[in-house]
Amino acid sequence: MSFIIENIRLRELAIVAEANKPMFDDFVAFLVREKYTGLHDFVISSDADRAKRTLMRYFVRPLPGGVALYDGIARPYAPDKAKWLLLGWIFRDAPEQRLRPMLSSIKGNSNDQKKVVLFNEVREYLAVIFPQREKWQWVVISEVVIDRLEGSRRSIKGTLFEAIVRELLEGLFETNGLRLTVPKTEKRLEGETFDVQVIGTKGTILMPVKTRETMGGGHALLFTRDIHKSITAAHDAGYECLPVIIAESWGGDIASLACKVSIYIDKNPNQITEVKPLLAIELAKYVDLFRTVQ
Secondary structure, X not given: XXXXXXXXXXXXXXXXXXXXHHHHHHHHHHHHHOOOOOHHHHHHOOOHHHHHHHHHHHHHOOOOOOOXXXXXOOOEOOHHHHHHHHHHHHOOOOHHHHHHHHHOXXXXXXXXXXXXXXXXXXXXXXXXXXXXXXXXXXXXXXXHHHHHHHHHHHHHHHHHHHHHHHHHHHHHHHHOOOOOEXXXXXXXXXXXXXXXXXXXXXXXXXXXXXXXXXXXXXXXXXXXHHHHHHHHHHHHOOOEEOOEEEEOOOOOOHHHOOOOOOEEEOOOOOOHHHHHHHHHHHHHOOHXXXXXXX
């Protein structure tokens, strides 16, 4: 077993965060053109009507060429989504998880007008909590951006391995002449999501794909509990289950899992080039299992 002492996740997130700085700088430059002295001046302004007019102009203004906001694995967001996320991050909030559900209850003739009303209220609230000028500089905001990108990256990385498992299965089935289907969609069952399904004329095998970068802490217990819940839900519904677990130094007991078979790769999921061939080898061991549902 090889440990990764270097925090690859943090290094990559820091790189992506800095790639997002030009969009932050563009927003600050826009505020200056709107006759504010900078971001701090905009945040603490007592003129709510002026602030709302400024926000509306920002939302309808096209982004300059070359300016973009990137997700946790450095893919650019669409411009409208980028503006929404950037402002949410600047105002220390979770724009998708917390703020977006509020939009439906806000009055406005357009989605942009609703966003303006919401962000202005958030701005006024933050002005009281963080009135200090230094709280609105990039060196501080970038820490918030890294935190938000981490959540984005975690979700994307999980989806990435789901796609890798599907790809490897399709190749495995073709090589072995198995007439099995691997849908691109997930299956929901008793509140649990199964990322990969193998469907044949005689049945279905559900394959939850679980990845974890770090080794310890309370989240490790939640990770293990999540694995057990997925397997239990599959078995209670009468499905064969083959969990795929990719986690460095996972402390869970594989023998305790409520399933006859499982795949565990003791690697950090950031090591994609190392994990993928190991995963292919492990999946190939279960050709006979897959053949039972053909």
